[in-house]
Amino acid sequence: MIKQLILASSCCVVAALSSLSTPAAAAKAGKGPNEDLPTYCARVGTDDTVREYTPDLRDRTRRAYKNIRGGTDMQGQGAGTSQEDPSELDAHFKVDANFRCMDGKVMVCSVGANLPCVKINMARNIxxxxxxxxxxxxxxxxxxxxxxxxxxxxxxxxxxxxxxxxxxxxxxxxxxxxxxxxxxxxxxx
Known part of the structure; x- marks a missing residue:
């Protein structure tokens, strides 16, 4: 009887302990509702989840695209997108930009013809x-x-x-x- 009580109580202790989150587990739990992506990436370090564009990333995404395109602006990208009109930029980036976290930084990928913003399938037998x-x-x-x-x-x-x-x-x-x-x-x- 004592052995059964000890086993039963140890199960409860293990269950209670496993329901508590550790700081590391809490950090990886996901982006908080009021947390922007740069803050989230700085906190978690690396997260391979590919995320969609949000307007708070507009200015930084525009600068990234200028770097990606070798100094050219957004003119002519996405059916006449104006780099001055925030609503046009948001619409373009919503379709075109993907984000993820690597080493505490936000990474951006511009979807395009034959440009997969996903993990690459390295299988040799498909x-x-x-x-x-x-x-x-x-x-x-x-x-x-x-x-x-x-x-x-x-x-x-x-x-x-x-x-x-x-x-x-x-x-x-x-x-x-x-x-x-x-x-x-x-x-x-």
Whole structure:
């Protein structure tokens, strides 16, 4: 009977302790309702969750895009977006900009044709590509498969050879978190 009481009380103690959050667990719990992304990133360090644009990031995102585009402004980007009209910028960035946290900094990625703002799939065996090569014998032509077949987030280029998918090279240099390095940059302060 005493042994059962000890076991029962130890279970309750373990359950109670596990329900308490540790500072580290609380820090990783998520962005607080009134916390902006730069503050959140500084607090958690790294979070691979890709987030959408919010208007509080407008000025910094505009400066980042100017850096990304080699000093050119937003004119002509997104059907005549004016860099002076906040509502036009917000509409453009809502569609175009993605954010995440790395090493305490906000990272920004501009979505574009063939620019995946997601973790890159580094699998060398992708069932859809294998199936395509098996079902399309004419694809054995010595050319890399189109991105429409392989996917824009694939880290390898593929060719079909004798009905099998073969890796022929890399499509992206990756940062330490597995995102395409050249399309993500630090959001300026």
């Amino acid at each position: 069932p859809e590509i294998t199936k395509y090569c098996r079902e399309n014998p004419g694809a054995d032509n010595g050319h890399d498969l189109a991105l429409a077949i392989t996917g824009h987030d694939t880290g390898h280029s593929f060719q079909c050879r004798h009905g099998r998918a073969v890796v022929t090279g890399a499509t992206w240099a990756l940062d330490k978190r597995g995102f395409a390095k050249r399309i993500w940059s630090v959001l300026p302060d």
